[in-house]
Amino acid sequence: MAQIFTGTDPRSLAVDIMARYTRVVDSDFVKITNITSDQQAVLGIEALPCMIVTEEDKTFKCTSLFSIFKHIAEAAHFEAIFLGKAEVQTNQILSYFELIPGLKEEELVELLNNDLRLRMYLVGFNITAADILAYAHLVHHVQKWQDSDKISNNNVFRWLDLLQHLPGLNEYAEKHNLIVSFPDEGAKQPSKRELKKLAKKQAIKEHKEQAKHDKVLHKQEGPEEIKSKDVKHPEKNKDEEEKKVDNEIKPSEGKKDKKSKQQNSSKKQSEQPKKEAKVEPVSQLDIRIGKITKIWKHPESDNLYCEEIDIGDEKPRQIASGLQQFVPIEQMENALVLVLANLKPRKLGGFESQGMVLMAGNNDYTYFELPVIPEGCKAGDLVTIKGYDRNPKDVLNQKKFEALAGDLRVDENGIAKYKDAEFVTDKGIIVSTGVRNGKIS
Structure with a gap:
């Protein structure tokens, strides 16, 4: 039984795709758990993804990405497909595992656009672990592309579009909002003027979203702010009330009423913590x-x-x-x-x-x-x-x-x-x- 902990980085996304695409998560061999950074610290895990394997009385911890992919492929009995049918293919896949995590997205696009000129997949004639790893590192980046970017990097887009329509991967991509739309083939590189318009529209959109967010936040925090003002400045509120009363009643009655208000105020403040505290068995x-x-x-x-x-x-x-x-x-x-x-x-x-x-x-x-x-x-x-x-x-x-x-x-x-x-x-x-x-x- 292998317990694999994942985070939010592309490496973790790649492991999650591999495990669910091969369906080993439906068996008793592998369990995938997504954790936060706080949970990672509590568990003492240095890096994600991390695989913990228990065999009899021994427990092994592994953060090698290729080893995790290998364990998943072997558990699904697809090692020849995903890790290469021959040694030369395995070495090519391993080289991608060593190269991809260290590249910036633009550098990876340039590399793959060249490698995929005469290939459908990165290694061999079927999808491998190298394709899944590269896909996880690029899909969010490609989703931000304009149509002209997709056309100018047509080899990368063709390859990614092929992957996202494979049975099994297609369902995963739709469920996790990873689908990249097909470009308008008549699209041209936008002019400087058009780029400025696009930037202006984006700025207006972001400004509206921020204003909407601030409005919601204000609604949520409004009552608390009013409450905090009442608690922090009871004397100010009390003085204002007393002035109103003094203008309407006799001085002696004002003193009596003032004392009554002070008693009620102190009583409310003493009762406040009792209302907020959760008292349960x-x-x-x-x-x-x-x-x-x-x-x-x-x-x-x-x-x-x-x-x-x-x-x-x-x-x-x-x-x-x-x-x-x-x-x-x-x-x-x-x-x-x-x-x-x-x-x-x-x-x-x-x-x-x-x-x-x-x-x-x-x-x-x-x-x-x-x-x-x-x-x-x-x-x-x-x-x-x-x-x-x-x-x-x-x-x-x-x-x-x-x-x-x-x-x-x-x-x-x-x-x-x-x-x-x-x-x-x-x-x-x-x-x-x-x-x-x-x-x-």
């Missing part, structure tokens, strides 16, 4: 980072591990986890884990469990893995639910936790969440590498 969870200092198999159970876990207290916690059939003991040893620390102690197989190790798993409860703890975290660090106050109970009843458990999840990007709120530490968010749209339990 999830705030009662005491989730911490723990480090497993000792682990052994339960002598009378084929399911339970017995663990001693440092969670920052004076002495380690004893916790039992039913993970023997899912996670090798070697992965658990000295691992940083999520611990629900205030769960009411209970005996499992005669062993008193003083908490719970939280795992990421699928909805069928047939696969579990340790969530990824952000780099720099240590035993005892607190985990919070973003947007919720942390107010844990000393002891949390099992039934109360079970009532919340249905909303503890892993989203489509592998991020641990309560409903739509992320699990966070002061070093970053909690994520899973192999679980998508699953559970935290």
Whole structure:
């Protein structure tokens, strides 16, 4: 099983196209996950795209673009097609992989326009990995071309138009808005005057879009600005009201009313935080980072591990986890884990469990893995639910936790969440590498 993480760069686009065009993402061999730069930092991935392959108990990390393409091609049994039927073709494809990422778009256009003078594809007589890589690096650039640019670089455009109409690639291009329109063959190179008109139209269009954006932003921020003014300058608002009242009533009544207004104002301000704070049962969870200092198999159970876990207290916690059939003991040893620390102690197989190790798993409860703890975290660090106050109970009843458990999840990007709120530490968010749209339990 290979987990491939991608970003927003052309290299990542090329990998995504290759995986979906060969349909390996529909199998159990490859999983593609698009991540943000923050998630990349949390996972400790130096460069994207990055492939993580797990074989038995070993895990391998690879950022070589050609190696990732090779793994996808082999998984789809199309290595001869995409990587070359002969050594000479493989070497040509490899040379494009070494050359394309280092070229500017204009330089790549010039190179390909020359290479494609007498060819339909870059290497051989069918689409290869070299074509997909070059396509991913150029398609957004070519979408910006005028008709005259397409005609003057006709070899590149002919080749790109051929690729975007191949079955499989055509569906991908339409779904991801990558289609490049066909030029008007009678189009001529615009004159300087026409270029100025085009530039003026573009400037007006951008100005209108910016004005529209500012208007929407103003509508969104308007109420907040008014609210902030009321909070930041209560004395100014109060003085204006008092002047109006003083002009209409007697001085003694004015003093009395002024005092009443001050009391109401202070009461409203004291009540304001209570209205804004999210007070929910999830705030009662005491989730911490723990480090497993000792682990052994339960002598009378084929399911339970017995663990001693440092969670920052004076002495380690004893916790039992039913993970023997899912996670090798070697992965658990000295691992940083999520611990629900205030769960009411209970005996499992005669062993008193003083908490719970939280795992990421699928909805069928047939696969579990340790969530990824952000780099720099240590035993005892607190985990919070973003947007919720942390107010844990000393002891949390099992039934109360079970009532919340249905909303503890892993989203489509592998991020641990309560409903739509992320699990966070002061070093970053909690994520899973192999679980998508699953559970935290």
